[in-house]
Structures are given as structure tokens and as C-alpha cells.
Amino acid sequence: MLFKYRGVLPVIIILAGLAVYVHTKISGNEVTYISEQYYEFICLGVALLGGFIRAYTVGHTPLNTSGRNVDAQVADTVNTNGIYSIVRHPLYVGNFFCSLGIAMLTQNLWFILFFVMLYWVYYERIMFAEEQFLTKKFGARYTDWASVTPAFIFNFRLWRKPQWPFKIIKVIRGEKNIFFYIFLIIFIFTTTGEYAVNGNLQSIRPYWAIACLCWVAIYIILKILKDYTHVLNDKVVNKV
Numbered sequence: 001m002l003f004k005y006r007g008v009l010p011v012i013i014i015l016a017g018l019a020v021y022v023h024t025k026i027s028g029n030e031v032t033y034i035s036e037q038y039y040e041f042i043c044l045g046v047a048l049l050g051g052f053i054r055a056y057t058v059g060h061t062p063l064n065t066s067g068r069n070v071d072a073q074v075a076d077t078v079n080t081n082g083i084y085s086i087v088r089h090p091l092y093v094g095n096f097f098c099s100l101g102i103a104m105l106t107q108n109l110w111f112i113l114f115f116v117m118l119y120w121v122y123y124e125r126i127m128f129a130e131e132q133f134l135t136k137k138f139g140a141r142y143t144d145w146a147s148v149t150p151a152f153i154f155n156f157r158l159w160r161k162p163q164w165p166f167k168i169i170k171v172i173r174g175e176k177n178i179f180f181y182i183f184l185i186i187f188i189f190t191t192t193g194e195y196a197v198n199g200n201l202q203s204i205r206p207y208w209a210i211a212c213l214c215w216v217a218i219y220i221i222l223k224i225l226k227d228y229t230h231v232l233n234d235k236v237v238n239k240v
Helices: 008-027 036-059 090-104 109-138 140-146 168-198 206-239
Strands: none
Touching: 008 090, 008 109, 008 168, 036 090, 036 168, 090 109, 090 168, 109 140, 168 206
């Protein structure tokens, strides 16, 4: 059940985080030791780190692995090279940093600690379920690799180069949304916070709006490219 609805947790974090952020802004209890503008860029950097981890992971994996399937677990092979040689669940590591960057926007230490604990409990169960599935399907081939590869913390000493070349098309198909959502959520947070404090939008920082609009344009372009590649693939299949 948690595997099927694993996309729900980020939504809960965003909604709860937005409420905490507004309360923190109104009460003036921000816990930061640098200017708010710099702190927002740090949060952006943490979230983008998660996005790049996801993009790198997906770009170097074959079909029917490391996907967004929710109805059932799918794995045609065991990924043991590239980023999978240093951590067993790189996509969930990427998800963690994406969500952590958003949680950090609240500037509320207790909420950030609560998020880390909730993420650990929630995804630990999902990872357990996935590993049970992979153990049953691949047996010793999976367990031998899993026994020496950490679940969530990178061990760079185990690095082996990726077996498959990086495929930008696969990243565009599967991960184009995440960068758009990061900028959109930060824009929503900062805009909502400024409105809650000042009662207007005159003091919002324009670069977040510009960044959001730029990513809207990028999102549309990538969406068109995705649809175009699907059309080309269909034509090739029909000819064959």
C-alpha cells in the first residue's frame, strides 16, 4: 500500500510545510543566521540536488527499472552499476533531498526534524517491501549485491561505472516534472509568506516568478519533445 501511494508523502509535506511556513512568517520565529534570500537559495540547492540524483539515476538505467510504476513492482533486471553500485535506493535518496529542501523553507527546526523522522519511517517500509520482491525474483543475484551495498547512504569506495549510457530522452520522459515542481513550490511558498505578512504581493522577490515562468516554458518544450519522440517511435514500429 505504501509503495502504491508513495507519492502522497511529498504532497503532505508540502501542504503541512506551507502552513508551518506561513505561521512562522507571521509569528516572526524564523530560525536562520543568514539573510532569508540566501537561505532560500540554499533550500533550492538541496532540492535541486535531489532532482539531479534522480535524473542521473534514471538516465543510466534500462527499461522497466527505476520507474514510476505504482500499481505493481516492476524489475526486469538488477541494477548494480553506476549509482546503484554505491547505494541501493538512489531514487529515494533523491526524493529525500527534494523534500528536505522544501521542508527547510519553513525555517522551523522542529518541522524539519519531524520530516526527517517521518520520511525514514515511511520509506523504510517501502524499501523493505521492494527488497522482498527483488529477493524473491532474483535470489542470490540480488542478495549478494545488497549485502555489501548500503541502503541509503552513499559509499563512494564501491563505485563502478554505469553499464548503460546516459539517455537524456528517458530523463525527459520521466523526470521533467520534478524541476518544474521545485521552482513552482518555492514560488508558492515565498509568495504566500509575503502576502500573509504584508497583505499584498508588492514585496515578493521577482526572480522566483521569473524562474518559475522559465521552467514553465522549459516544461512545455520538454513535453512537446516527449510527445514528438513517441510519434517517431510509433512510426518506426509501424514500419517494422
